[in-house]
Amino acid sequence: MGTDGAQILLTQDPGTGAEAISLSFDCSKILSQVVELQAGYVGVHLMRSDPTGSWTGAVAGIKITAG
Numbered sequence: 339m340g341t342d343g344a345q346i347l348l349t350q351d352p353g354t355g356a357e358a359i360s361l362s363f364d365c366s367k368i369l370s371q372v373v374e375l376q377a378g379y380v381g382v383h384l385m386r387s388d389p390t391g392s393w394t395g396a397v398a399g400i401k402i403t404a405g
C-alpha cells in the first residue's frame with residue numbers, strides 16, 4: 339500500500355503563459371489523467387504530504403505523447 343496525499347506538479351516554460359498543473363492522488367491506486375501541454379520544456383516534481391515521515395522509495399511514471 340502506498341502513501342496517501344501524494345502530488346505531481348507539472349510546470350512549463352513561463353514564456354508559454356501556461357499555468358502549473360497539480361495532480362493529487364492516493365498511491366494505492368493508479369492515476370490516469372490527460373492534460374494539454376504547450377510546446378517547450380516540461381518540469382515534473384513528485385511530492386508527498388508528509389516530507390518528514392519515513393521514506394519508502396517513492397516512484398512515479400509520467401508518459402508524454404505528441405499527437
